[in-house]
Amino acid sequence: MVTAQATAASPQPLAIPGLVLYPDFVTPVEQADIIEQADRAPWCGRGIAPNPEMHRRTQHYGFVFSYRHRKILSECHEPLPEFLAGVTERVTQLPDWTPRTGPDANLMVLVNEYNPGQGIMPHKDSSAIFGPAIGSLSLLSPCLMTFTKIKPKPMKSKPEADAQAGADMARLSTDSNPTGPLVACGEEVIVDPEVMAKLPDSISVYLPPRSLLLMTGIGRDAYTHTISKDMTERLPPPDSLEIADVAASSLDKPSPPEHPSVNALTLQKAQFERERRISLTFRTVRAVAVDDKMEALPSHRDATTMAYTK
Numbered sequence: 001m002v003t004a005q006a007t008a009a010s011p012q013p014l015a016i017p018g019l020v021l022y023p024d025f026v027t028p029v030e031q032a033d034i035i036e037q038a039d040r041a042p043w044c045g046r047g048i049a050p051n052p053e054m055h056r057r058t059q060h061y062g063f064v065f066s067y068r069h070r071k072i073l074s075e076c077h078e079p080l081p082e083f084l085a086g087v088t089e090r091v092t093q094l095p096d097w098t099p100r101t102g103p104d105a106n107l108m109v110l111v112n113e114y115n116p117g118q119g120i121m122p123h124k125d126s127s128a129i130f131g132p133a134i135g136s137l138s139l140l141s142p143c144l145m146t147f148t149k150i151k152p153k154p155m156k157s158k159p160e161a162d163a164q165a166g167a168d169m170a171r172l173s174t175d176s177n178p179t180g181p182l183v184a185c186g187e188e189v190i191v192d193p194e195v196m197a198k199l200p201d202s203i204s205v206y207l208p209p210r211s212l213l214l215m216t217g218i219g220r221d222a223y224t225h226t227i228s229k230d231m232t233e234r235l236p237p238p239d240s241l242e243i244a245d246v247a248a249s250s251l252d253k254p255s256p257p258e259h260p261s262v263n264a265l266t267l268q269k270a271q272f273e274r275e276r277r278i279s280l281t282f283r284t285v286r287a288v289a290v291d292d293k294m295e296a297l298p299s300h301r302d303a304t305t306m307a308y309t310k
């Protein structure tokens with residue numbers, strides 16, 4: 001059983017603002033418990049509704065997301081299953097978890113399974129559908145998650161921008177093409193181009209087993225994230241790799257005992273084999289599809305826009 005207690009390892013802010021890695025977010029025993037319980041629950045994908053066309057298997061708790069239609073299919077306020085309650089509470093109590101918490105927080109937990117050869121295309125989680133923080137808990141196999149700066153669109157006047165936001169919302173409710181980055185609209189961060197210009201174009205983040213990656217602000221809204229399908233992950237040069245607890249300059253030093261998997265891999269190999277990985281994605285839902293239109297959920301009507309303009 002995963003309980004809502006504080007995590008031992010200290011958080012690691014990454015090179016992109018808003019991205020923070022929490023190593024050892026769950027213990028090996030908690031990891032085994034989550035995997036066992038998830039494997040007893042029904043998966044969708046590979047011919048099974050509600051996402052039969054997906055090759056990757058998923059489980060959707062709290063709300064059901066359709067990849068084909070890119071929307072939350074139905075509102076369902078059933079409590080999260082017992083095996084997810086503790087870890088979800090722990091995520092939503094993190095100091096940088098910005099959405100509201102509590103029973104009306106419209107939480108969704110998505111379980112993703114990646115077998116060797118499976119990944120996730122570059123995308124940004126829609127700001128119209130999902131709230132301002134996304135937590136990703138990595139279980140079993142490590143992987144690299146690559147963040148790439150989204151190229152800015154040409155500046156628009158206010159009426160044009162408003163019209164575009166409306167069009168984006170309409171597109172979200174009708175578009176059936178599941179490829180390509182999701183449309184960004186809603187209450188996403190507004191970033192000063194000068195701030196963005198100083199940030200890296202792309203970084204690869206090494207996600208050790210049992211770590212939680214929290215994505216907020218710039219890292220959530222101004223970058224896409226992706227996991228490759230490669231069976232073998234090759235570590236990029238140290239200056240483009242973000243590794244928890246290991247500064248690029250200390251890669252040739254002996255590994256500290258607390259995170260042997262991170263350092264052993266980094267020090268001994270320039271590559272590693274992907275094995276089965278299960279991730280839990282924690283998000284709040286802002287809008288659901290009702291009669292084929294997107295409608296904002298009540299608890300997000302008063303959400304405030306965060307601006308990174310300084």
Ligand SMILES: O=C(O)CCC(=O)C(=O)O
Nearest residue numbers: 110112120125136279281
């Ligand atoms: O597997 C992960 O860690 C990320 C999943 C993800 O990006 C998503 O479901 O939108």
Ligand SMILES: [Fe+2]
Nearest residue numbers: 123124125225
């Ligand atoms: Fe995502």
